[in-house]
Structure formats: C-alpha cells, structure tokens
Amino acid sequence: MSNEELKLSLTAHYPEMVFEEGSEYINIVVGPSNFRNCIEQLRNEAAWKFDHLFCLTCVDWKTNFTMVYHLLSCTFKHQLVVKVKLTDVNNPEIETICDLWKGANFHEREVYDMFGVKFTNHPDLRRILLDEDWSGYPLRKNYVDVNMIEI
C-alpha cells in the first residue's frame, strides 16, 4: 500500500484518527488509553499486518513525552509511525507492547532507562544500559549531570 492508500484505509477504519505532518511516513497520534487496542489492531488486521516494530523510542518535548513506534509490514512493506503523547511529565506511564512484539522488551527497557517512562505489565523493567543505581534519566531535557562539560 502506498502512503495515500494507507491513509485512506486508516481513516476508513478510524474516522477520528489524528494525523501529524512533517515526516516521510504517515504519523498517527493515539491517546494512551486506546493505544494498546489500536496498535494490536494495526498488527493483526489482515489489510495492514504491521508485524515488524523496527524502532521504538521516546522524545522529550518538555511539555510531554512522545512515544514513537515505527511499524513496518513485512508482507506489504508499508510503514507507519504511531505516536502517543504522555502528558504527565513527572510520572509518564504507558502500557507495554512486549507481549505483541518480543523485541519491544529491550527497547522499552532502554526507554525506561533513558527517559523514565514506566511500562505497565512489562515483565522485567530494569535499567538496561546504565547502572542499576544511576539517578535520573539522562535523555530527559531537564537532566543535569554535574560531571558534564560543555565543549
């Protein structure tokens, strides 16, 4: 499916879908409450079959944390970006998807490690790259490290 077709079929299925411009991919913005249902449908629906989660990350926009899921269908080779805005900047929380994509496990742990986003129902939510006793979440924009030197 080309991007236009994909957009059409998405709007047909979800009339109130919010699209975001400014990227080569189709970006859809989903609320945290129905995110889990939506992404499960995207994965399982025969017309879309987004079975390959090739990137999972988070962006700190200071007012919110935006979870970014890049999806690809191995059968149709169409791609989609799902975004979820987490507005509670002090205690961001989202449901895990690592039961849908096993590979999401490590990526979610990385996001937890770097941004402090809590993934509910994650089986093994620990820091992955940093030490267990590290304080703070380095990729947050308000992270201050006393040892950091401006070059």
Place this chain on the structure above:
Amino acid sequence: MNQLLEISFSSLASSIHSWLSSAIANATILNVVEMAIAGVCLLVFLVPLCFVLGYMERKVAAFMQLRLGPNRVGPKGTLQIVADTVKLIFKEGLTPNASDKFLFNLAPIIVVVVSMLVMAPIAFAKNFQLWDLNIGVLYVTSISSIAVIGILMAGWSSYNKYSLLGAMRSGAQIVSYELSVGLSIISIVIMTGSLKISDIVMSQADGWWIFKGHLPIFISFVIFVIASTAEINRAPFDLSEAEQELTGGFHTEYSGMKFAMFLLAEYINLFVVSAMAATLFLGGWMPFHIGHWEAFNHIMDFIPSSLWFLGKTFAIIFIIMQFRWTFPRLRVDQLLNLEWKYLLPISMVNIILVTIMAIMGWYL
C-alpha cells in the same frame, strides 16, 4: 659397523652400576643414587624435548596460518621457548583465595609426574629402554589414566565454575576414549602375543604391523591416533580447556610455573602417545625393510635405530599437530557420540577380525 653405532643401554647401565658399587658400599644409598641418576637423565631428555615440541608446534601452526612464527629470539627463533619458560618462571604463581590450596598445588605435579612415568617402558633405540617390564603396554595404559585424576583435581580445587566444567568434560572424555585406545592396543597384543614392548618391537622385524596386519590393524592405527588425540586433550578434542567456551577450562586459574607444568605434561603426553603409536604400529626403532631386497635392507639398517624411532614419532606428532590447526572443536555430546557410537563399536568388531586373523595366521 652398525653395531658400533648403537649404544646399548643395558651395557651402559651395568658399567655405571659396577663403577658406582665400587665407590659406594651401602646398597640403599647406591639404589638412591642410581635412581637419582635415572631421573636426572629423564629430565635432561624431557626438557629439550618439550622445547623442540613447543618450537615445532609454533612453526607448524605458523606455516599453516600464513605466518612466520617465532623468528626473533636466537637463530630462527629457536630460543623463543626458552624465553617463554624464563618468563613463566618469573611470573607470580597465583593461588586463588577460595581454592583448596593443597590440591590446587598438587594437581599440576600429579599431571606431570604421571606423564613422565609413562616414558619408562618406551624403547628409544635398540637396547635403549629405561625399564623393559613384561607388562609394558598394560603399564602405559594404566598409568596414563591416572592423569585424569590430576585434571579433575585441578578443576575441582580451583573454585572456578569454568574449571569445574572443564574438569568434568575432561573426566568424561578421557574415561571414554581410554576404551578405544585400549582396544586398539589389544589388537596388537593379540597379534604379538606379548605385552612386553621389546617383544612387540621385535615381532616387527620382518615388517611393521601396519603393513603386515592388513586392514584391521590399519583401522586400529587410525582409531588409536584419533582416540589418543582425544585422551591427551588436544584439539579438536580439547573440550576440557576449550578457550572460546570455558576460557581455559581446568587450568583457568593456573599461572606461572604451575601453568607451565600443564603445558609440559601436554607435550610429554603428545610425545608418549606418538611414541606408542610408532612402537605398536610402525615398528618402533625397527628399520624399514622390504622382503628380500638385501641391498636396500642393508642401507636401511645403516640408519641408526634411534633416528628411526624419533622419525616415526615426530611424523605422528606432525599429523596430530595438523589436526589441531585445521579442525574446529567438537561439541561435548558429539565428542561422546563419536566414541560410544562409532569408535567403540568399530574397535570391537575390529578386535574380532584381528583375532580371526591371528588364529588363522593370515599375516605374512
């Protein structure tokens, strides 16, 4: 002429004995002194032997791997091993804190002593044998199996999980492969009718067993080489020290001279195994003879018997070294499969063939 070239060990020993007994009156002291002399002679032989083998291994490996090998220390790098030994001597012999210190230090000694003991009945040349006992091959097989105790001891006492795994692997491996080694030795014993090494060598005066024993003995020879490579823990059967899996296996925690002793034992074992293969299958120090070609046989006789023995031994050592540098390592279950599912049944059937051959006299 030929007789002059051969130094008879027994005559040498008896002359030393008579000279010493004239100097020392006490029989006990005399015994001790003679033993010390024999031990020193063995050491004087073994240390250069290990240097030669170490150098040879490096050079063989290097030439197989598009490298030059050691070429800096001494002429053509021959003294590299000496330099390495000096380095190992000066290194700290670390003993892990949590280890069983007595066993930890005892293990390398046991391994080395066992491998040295096996040298005793080997016939290096005509009439040149340290101890020609009448159960020579039985002695070799039984003593060499003690080495596994040393390895298990090393693995167990190191207090290291890798060492323990390596020692366990080694135990399973040596105990299994001993069967095949034993059975292929038995095939020669059946043909010869004697366990005495000098008898086995003499029985090959009219042709080496590998030639006159036809296919069954050849199969025994191949099995012997494979199984004894496994028994001395050399690649592709070096599972007990599998560097890429167990970081060194049973000798992970050893350093300095204690590590060097394991290395020494490995080389002595390599020599002993090859010497046994040469003695049992390739005629030991017996020269190569062809039927009634008197002139040819005479020329062959002219080559000293010690050269024949060492030549054969080193040829087999070379083959075993080539194994090491060409094959990947087996997995532990495949290793045991190879022994229990292939080598052992083949050897058993082979023994029956050899027995039939011996009874019917179907050899030369």
Place this chain on the structure above:
Amino acid sequence: MSLLGENFMTEEGEFVINMGPQHPSTHGVLHLKVWLDGETIKKVQPHLGYIHRSIEKMSERLSYRNFIYATSRMDYLSAHINNQACALAVEKGLQVEVPARAQAIRVLLAELTRLQSHQLWWGCTGLDLGAVTPFFYAFREREAIMEIFEETCGARLTQNFCVPGGVMYDVNPNFQKRVKDVMQQIKSKYREYEEILTGNVIFENRTKGVGYLSKEDAISFGVTGPTARASGISCDIRKWFPYDGYEKLDFEEVVMEGGDCYTRYMARIEEMKQSVHIIEQMIDNLPEGDIQGKTKNVIKLPKGEFYQKVETARGELGVYIVSDGAASPYRIKYRSPNFSNLSALETMSVGTKIGDLVAIMATIDLVIPDIDR
C-alpha cells in the same frame, strides 16, 4: 552444593556462570548470565552497558556536521555505513542533491566495508568454534581491503568519509586498480574458504540445526540483516528502500530458509559474493563530476522528523532525527541492528549446550559497541 561453598550456586541450587564481560568469545564486553543444567542452557540474560557512551545524548550537543563521526564508534566494523546513514538522514532534511559520483563512491566504500566486516566475521566464527587457522586466512584478504581504506580515507577502521551532501574527498588515483586486484584475490580464495571451514564435517555438525530461529520469532524480535534473511525474511533495505543508487545496481537479495547457524553462515558467505558482484559492476563505471552537493557551512534542518534506514553488515540501522530547527538535533535515536538481534539470543540458545551458545553468538555476528551505543 555446600561442597563448593555458598557462592558457587544460587539458593535454588542453580549453576550460574557469567560469560563475560571478559571472555574470549563474547567479542568485547558483552556480559551474559547463563543458567546451566550440566552443560545445557536453561536461561540466558544479557547484561549490557559496559561501553555505553551515550552517543545519542552527545549528538544533541553536536552540530549536524559533527554528529556523523560519533557513529563510526558504534558498529566499528560498519563505520562507513553508519556515517552514510547519518549523512543520508541529514540530506533528507536538507533535500540536497547528492552528485552521482559521490553516491557511487559511498556505495563502493559501503560494499567494501560490508566485505571486510564479513571477512572478520568469518575468521571469528572459525575461531569461536575452535578452528584458529581460518582467522588468518580471513585477515589476509581483509588487510588488503583495509589498505584501500587507508589510502583513500586516511583511516583503516573509522573512515569518516561521508559529509552531508557527498563525500569528503575524491578517491585515491590508485583506488580503482587496487579494488579490482583485491576483488580478483577474494574471488580466487572462496574455494580455500570452503575447504577449510564450510565443508568441514565437524563444522557442519557444530552448526547445522543449532540455534534455530523461526520466521515468526525473527519478525517479532525485530531481527534484521543476514540473521533474519537466513530465517526466510526478505528484509534487505538495499532492495526494499533503496538509497544512494542501489536501485540501479544488479544484485540479489540473499534469502534462505533454515534459520539455523549453518544457514546464517551460508547467508553471509553468499552476501560476500553479492558484495563482490556489486563492486565489480561499479568500479569500472565511476561517474565523473562533483563529489559534494551544495550545503551551507552551518547546517540547520527544518522542523520535523527524518528517518533513514540503511543496511549495515549486521542488519538495519535506523537514524531517527527529530529537529526543532536549530543547528544541532533535538533528539537522535539510533536503531542499531545488534540491539534487536541480541534480544533473540535467548530464544535461540535455550536448550542448547555452552558450545552452541558460542556458535550462535558467532553467527549472529554481535558487535558490542553497537548494542551499547
């Protein structure tokens, strides 16, 4: 249990060994906690981060010209391809035209990089399985490629040859001749490779049927690169989402069914042959012209998000740039192939032996700095 002391086993009586961070076959500082039952693996847990340098955080303070070179240190064996991915992502934002000659040079260097990376992998696979000799054979050819890099880029490992808009300099005058010589040399050595490792009975026993990864699992874990293609997934970025003129080249995507170590091994060997094929069809028709497109000294990307994926020697590298219009990226995410490939390790290795774990790690070709970033 108590025979060996309390620290030797866990309270549940499990035998746990820590493979790494210093271990001969973890290729760097990977730390695997392995639960064993005798020799059989019950559970594997990777512990990462021993060389985490937070390249993503660093890049947020670097300019668009500078952040490219930090990525050479991620997957150091695919350094040029990493740089290429970043340059492409920046070019996507700037919408700058890359001259044909620059594209060709990039692709040539990328394929040479892939070739040398697979050469090193081939040698290390032999080494991990206990065969030392292949390593030296592999390095003979790899060294020739490294010398080409040295002559053209000035560096052997971290080439840093890509800039936004093209490449930094033109290639060395000797480049074409030397590349052709090396390709001849490599083609004449395939037979040697097959004799020493591929056709070896022990090698086949060690790899066939070991470390099976099903197609479904591979997709679910986000496994990419030769590892995924050996499980039957067609996922070559060069074919499906071509960049830098790969669409004009004639090469085959190596997709194999099997999913075991041996298939992964064969997939990489075939990929080496395809790389040689690509290089040979390009080397004689290097287009003439500029080597850099027009870019400003201080690059500022427009507001937006730019995602570029490329095929490194290990799989799909994604560079995700979020720009707020400033002179340095607002957020950069590197989707590194090894990070996802590693997560499939446990599925592949449970139930196998320790020796198999080493074989599996060798055939998924891990580069640890790429995992930790």
